[in-house]
Amino acid sequence: MTALAEREAQTPLALICGGGSLPLAVADSVAARGRKVLLFPLRGAADPRDYATRPHHWLYLGQYGKFARIARAAGCRELVLIGSLVRPSLTQIRPDIHVLLALPGILRAFRGGDDHLLSSIGKLVEQRGFTLRGAHEVAPDILAPVGALTRAQPGASEREDIALGFDYLRAAGRFDIGQAVVVSGRHVLAVEAVEGTDQMLARVAELRRNGRLRAPAGSGVLVKAPKPGQDRRFDLPTIGPQTVAAAVDAGLAGIAVVSGATVIAEPERLVQQADQAGIFVIGVPAAGE
Amino acid sequence: MTALAEREAQTPLALICGGGSLPLAVADSVAARGRKVLLFPLRGAADPRDYATRPHHWLYLGQYGKFARIARAAGCRELVLIGSLVRPSLTQIRPDIHVLLALPGILRAFRGGDDHLLSSIGKLVEQRGFTLRGAHEVAPDILAPVGALTRAQPGASEREDIALGFDYLRAAGRFDIGQAVVVSGRHVLAVEAVEGTDQMLARVAELRRNGRLRAPAGSGVLVKAPKPGQDRRFDLPTIGPQTVAAAVDAGLAGIAVVSGATVIAEPERLVQQADQAGIFVIGVPAAGE
Numbered sequence: 158m159t160a161l162a163e164r165e166a167q168t169p170l171a172l173i174c175g176g177g178s179l180p181l182a183v184a185d186s187v188a189a190r191g192r193k194v195l196l197f198p199l200r201g202a203a204d205p206r207d208y209a210t211r212p213h214h215w216l217y218l219g220q221y222g223k224f225a226r227i228a229r230a231a232g233c234r235e236l237v238l239i240g241s242l243v244r245p246s247l248t249q250i251r252p253d254i255h256v257l258l259a260l261p262g263i264l265r266a267f268r269g270g271d272d273h274l275l276s277s278i279g280k281l282v283e284q285r286g287f288t289l290r291g292a293h294e295v296a297p298d299i300l301a302p303v304g305a306l307t308r309a310q311p312g313a314s315e316r317e318d319i320a321l322g323f324d325y326l327r328a329a330g331r332f333d334i335g336q337a338v339v340v341s342g343r344h345v346l347a348v349e350a351v352e353g354t355d356q357m358l359a360r361v362a363e364l365r366r367n368g369r370l371r372a373p374a375g376s377g378v379l380v381k382a383p384k385p386g387q388d389r390r391f392d393l394p395t396i397g398p399q400t401v402a403a404a405v406d407a408g409l410a411g412i413a414v415v416s417g418a419t420v421i422a423e424p425e426r427l428v429q430q431a432d433q434a435g436i437f438v439i440g441v442p443a444a445g446e
Numbered sequence: 447m448t449a450l451a452e453r454e455a456q457t458p459l460a461l462i463c464g465g466g467s468l469p470l471a472v473a474d475s476v477a478a479r480g481r482k483v484l485l486f487p488l489r490g491a492a493d494p495r496d497y498a499t500r501p502h503h504w505l506y507l508g509q510y511g512k513f514a515r516i517a518r519a520a521g522c523r524e525l526v527l528i529g530s531l532v533r534p535s536l537t538q539i540r541p542d543i544h545v546l547l548a549l550p551g552i553l554r555a556f557r558g559g560d561d562h563l564l565s566s567i568g569k570l571v572e573q574r575g576f577t578l579r580g581a582h583e584v585a586p587d588i589l590a591p592v593g594a595l596t597r598a599q600p601g602a603s604e605r606e607d608i609a610l611g612f613d614y615l616r617a618a619g620r621f622d623i624g625q626a627v628v629v630s631g632r633h634v635l636a637v638e639a640v641e642g643t644d645q646m647l648a649r650v651a652e653l654r655r656n657g658r659l660r661a662p663a664g665s666g667v668l669v670k671a672p673k674p675g676q677d678r679r680f681d682l683p684t685i686g687p688q689t690v691a692a693a694v695d696a697g698l699a700g701i702a703v704v705s706g707a708t709v710i711a712e713p714e715r716l717v718q719q720a721d722q723a724g725i726f727v728i729g730v731p732a733a734g735e
Binding site: 321324325328329331332333334335344345346347348349350351352356360364369370 | 610613614617618620621622623624633634635636637638639640641645649653658659
């Protein structure tokens with residue numbers, strides 16, 4: 158760590174929070190390391206009930222000036238953007254003058270994939286003197302480790318499905334589409350794009366129910382990976398208890414993610430749920446690592 | 447054409463018919479060329495009502511002996527397999543001795559992608575002395591021509607989406623998955639795998655209805671292509687009036703297919719429907735052709 162990075166790591170951390178429980182898990186992990194955290198939940202994305210008992214400052218997307226004023230006054234130098242962010246409609250954005258200046262770039266980003274949107278927000282923040290960090294840098298214990306988290310382990314057949322899944326995701330990555338795929342018996346059953354992982358799993362459940370998939374329940378693997386070249390500071394693949402529930406409903410044998418590059422939300426509950434259903438959840442090192 | 451191929455083309459053509467209206471379109475096209483056609487609809491796939499007024503011989507999948515006996519007696523040397531074939535359950539197969547001999551290979555094929563299943567059936571037929579032809583060889587007028595079939599034409603933005611879609615399908619082709627993708631604003635919205643084109647389009651319609659896609663209706667293109675290396679004798683991509691209806695429901699601007707390598711089912715009705723809705727349907731030469 159450089160001297161600058163060390164000094165920055167001693168300042169309070171600003172956390173801009175989208176939806177879901179992940180921002181709070183990151184906040185708790187950072188606080189447990191003895192670092193102060195400032196929470197900035199985003200209107201329309203974060204759930205007010207989650208923040209009722211914690212000090213916080215609501216932001217509309219685009220309120221860069223309000224954010225910068227509060228964060229600077231508290232001595233923050235580093236910032237993490239985390240949580241789900243459904244692509245906002247224009248009415249949900251309250252641009253201040255800083256954002257208006259960058260608006261042409263942001264609107265261009267909206268027409269590209271999600272990566273462009275997020276990286277343009279990231280650039281905007283860095284241009285104004287804050288350092289953008291990834292949740293995995295400030296709270297490494299939220300990432301999937303190498304190996305099975307569960308009692309169940311993939312068998313030889315599932316290991317082949319996992320390898321094929323990662324192979325596909327590498328090939329498709331340059332198209333800036335989804336990060337997940339369902340593979341069963343060396344056959345790609347479903348590919349995620351805009352609909353998201355949970356909806357893709359619901360589709361597999363439906364294909365099984367209507368008899369289009371004849372493989373018995375307890376076969377097939379959800380394989381999830383970061384896109385190649387993706388900036389991991391603001392967009393890591395995430396699995397949580399709801400992913401396990403959807404995988405069980407889809408009749409899968411398990412879930413494979415990239416170790417060190419996938420966030421596990423609510424790990425205790427996730428593992429308990431997976432063990433109860435008898436499915437595996439495994440972290441696999443990225444190819445070449 | 448070789449002398450043998452010429453002699454074979456003068457024999458009656460055996461048509462093994464899966465589901466949908468396409469087998470009948472091929473039968474009509476071949477008959478219009480003055481060639482006799484023998485219809486073998488498949489139980490569980492073809493609709494009995496479609497064959498009520500035409501001479502035909504029902505087959506269970508696997509009744510190779512019955513097929514060979516009737517086809518040889520009629521002087522057939524060439525055979526076309528056409529129409530939709532949902533992967534059959536084992537109870538729908540009535541294997542005769544010829545098929546039983548090949549069963550290990552067929553079962554292996556069932557565990558691979560669709561291409562393996564079809565090519566193994568193809569090999570089985572060829573080993574027994576019939577020549578397998580593609581529908582496009584015996585009825586070339588069923589294929590998409592080069593250029594727009596419709597009054598509407600793709601604009602510059604749609605042309606970019608079409609190019610990106612074909613690019614993606616080439617990259618994903620080696621994984622033996624679906625043959626179609628929806629692209630809008632240089633962004634892949636949906637990828638087809640086992641669920642099929644119509645279900646993928648229904649997903650896009652749903653994403654638009656629930657606000658996940660904010661692009662206005664009348665944007666985005668369905669791009670459909672054969673898999674690279676796919677044996678076109680038994681698995682050509684097909685679009686028909688129901689594809690146009692699903693594309694309209696998904697709010698797309700049009701449909702792009704590979705000219706000379708895509709079957710257009712019921713072309714008059716398809717074009718009329720597309721023109722009414724104001725969407726384009728265009729045949730694009732394959733890259734490098």
